[in-house]
Amino acid sequence: MASDSSASTLAGNQLHTASSSYLRSARHQPVHWHPWGETAFARARAENKPILLDIGAVWCHWCHVMDRESYEDAEIARIINENFIAVKVDRDERPDVDMRYQAAVSAISQQGGWPLTAFLTPDGRPYFGGTYFPRDDRYGRPGFGRVLLTMAQVWRERREEALESAASVMVAIEHNESFAARSADLNLGLVDKIAASAIAQFDARNGGFGSQPKFPHPGVLDLLLEVALHRGNQEAQQAFIVTLERMARGGVYDQLAGGFHRYSVDERWIVPHFEKMLYDNTELLRNYVHAFQSFVRTDFRQTAEEIIAWLDAVMTDRDKGGFYASQDADINLEDDGDYFTWTLDEASAVLSADELGVASRYWDIGELGDMHHNPAKNVLHRKFTVEEVATQTGRSAEEAQNLIDSSREKLIAARALRPTPFIDRTLYTSWNAMAVSAYFDAARVFRAESPRAFALLTLNRLLAEAWDGADALDHVIAYGESDGDAAAERVPGTLDDYAMTVHACIDGWIATGEMRFYNAAAKLADVMIAKFYDRTGGAFFDTAAPSDGSIPLGALTARRKPLQDSPTPAGNPTAASALLRLEELSGRGNYRQIAEETLQSFAGVVEHFGLYAGSYGLALERLLVYPAQIIVVGECPKADQFEALAMAGYAVNKTVVRLHPDELAAGELPEALAETVMQVPKPEGAAVWVLICRGRKCMPPITEVEALLKALE
DSSP states (O other): OOOOTTGGGOOSOOOTTOOSHHHHTTTTSSSOEEESSHHHHHHHHHHTOOEEEEEEOTTOHHHHHHIIIIITOHHHHHHHHHHOEEEEEETTTOHHHHHHHHHHHHHHHSOOOSSEEEEEOTTSOEEEEESOOOSSSBTTBOOHHHHHHHHHHHHHHOHHHHHHHHHHHHHHHHHTTOOOOOOSOOOHHHHHHHHHHHHHTBOTTTOSBSSSSBOOOHHHHHHHHHHHHHHOOHHHHHHHHHHHHHHHHSTTBOTTTOOBOSEESSTTSOSEEOOEEHHHHHHHHHHHHHHHHHHOOHHHHHHHHHHHHHHHHHSBOTTTOOBOOEEOSOSSTTOSSTTTOBOHHHHHHHSOHHHHHHHHHHTTOOSSOSOSSOTTOBOOOOOSOHHHHHHHHTOOHHHHHHHHHHHHHHHHHHHTTSOOOOEEOOEEHHHHHHHHHHHHHHHHHHTOHHHHHHHHHHHHHHHHHTBOSSSOBBSEEEOSOOSSOOOOOOOBOOHHHHHHHHHHHHHHHHHHOOHHHHHHHHHHHHHHHHHHBOTTTOSBOSSOOOTTOOOOSGGGGSOOOOOSOSSSOOHHHHHHHHHHHHHHHHOOHHHHHHHHHHHHTTTTTGGGGGGGGHHHHHHHHHHHSOOEEEEEEOOSHHHHHHHHHHHOSOOTTEEEEEEOHHHHHHTOSOHHHHHHHHTSOOOTTOSOEEEEEETTEEOOOBOSHHHHHHHHO
């Protein structure tokens, strides 16, 4: 590839036209940053300089720390500008770049996370890397200035050593999640092994899995619910229920406004990393919806509705549709969750004596709090139940609840006066598709119109703005930051974007009966197969091969086949599940064949991934257990009752479809579904009836509640 002769004349920070919030936040820095792209690599080749790669995110606390300490420091910037070509990447905007260099740094230093700091050859192969480096030697880490000078010297004086290291690291990247572990033996025992691996790490005292830090694992939680309900696994049920209970009571959950923070630094879910991510909240929303669907517990429903309320209020474009990406943890470097935490004096200034007496016990607000940087700061968490607080304060449960409710309103109002952590209003396709599916789930189970309407608004925007209607789906629907000089470059969609959008479109068809959503799902699935499926080796790559024969930049030459949920559902099982859902509706056998081959590609190794194989376990369950289609025909209160009964109880392979009699008469249905339901004659004189079908065969129509309950059992 010819170098750009004009590249060597570039000077200064090149992020002035960036659209990403993270890149825009660095436009003022004295480092001569480039965005990821051919210009930076051409300049590195032309000047024969190594590349300094920084990968981070706008919500990442330690990214902000490194920016302030090092990248805004004139001396550090001078060292970088003289010795390196500097490239900055937003990990949310470019997950394909991030995943590969995370694998590289993990191979080099056994570290991972953000900020990711890597030193690359001019063609983008990493020869050294780490995560956060302090400005000067401390925390047992070398100072960044010393690291920069050492890596520059290595490139000048020990280049062969650097190239040899880069070659071995590239091998590690190429083998990361490119498993050669095919097995034709797909059985439910493999699903049970994945569940058993998670159960073995279950913390029965505190909920969750392992010790600190504790992350939510939504995929494996739904898998545990599946094996609990359909295999009678009581250990799985306990792990699912206790984890949801403890997380909702902990500080990892925003007790005032709803929504979950990223993870907990302790095993009791009390002190979180305070950033809030869209994908965590949409997937946990589904967990709590499925929990209510299965156990009809009001606390699970309340948590789900509070997540929706927070998303609606803070994280959504109410006019156009769309879910924002993240909310930052902090206001500045001196801050550590101060927006979300309270001293006893701060609470006392807002609440009445009666309210404080109840609220301080309920949320454990005391003089000695939970935060290391300020021990007076309390992370609100529910130490006692309402009934226990009522007993402790000599009140009725109703009085205690009323005081808690009024305290919450006052604390939220007071919190709203504080500087609000930054919200990244970028709309990412895959995350929005996940949110659409979660909202449709909640709308069906709770029989709520508002989440359904917003899911439709968002899905329509996604399809209109991120998809060209043919073979191009973008990773970004829209950027949230623009001041007139931002020139957004198109970011091609990854496997996740396609697979999750297929799911969202299927859910859109189920919610509305509009065939345009089903047709979009089928078209996108066909493009996904054409772009990403490895017809020789099986399974899907996470990125498409260049269609013009060009060579991808840097480590993007390595092909990955993602298996692990980390942190979002993995691309391969998500794609397999999408194809299985489509096969059920369309009857197209190639969808099922590709899904099965995809799952076979990992069957020999997946049981070792435990907590990170939840999506795979659910996809395999969907493959091996006959799908159940419950079709409710009719438009009246009795049909609503039938639909509610059909929705009761979570099952990954259950589809409940509501049809208007006119739709059925017109035959405006997906191919296989139409063939299935048309074989059953309409019951005489019935305005409402239900068909329960498995494997393209249906039971006789059901017209009475008692008969439906018996059939569902």
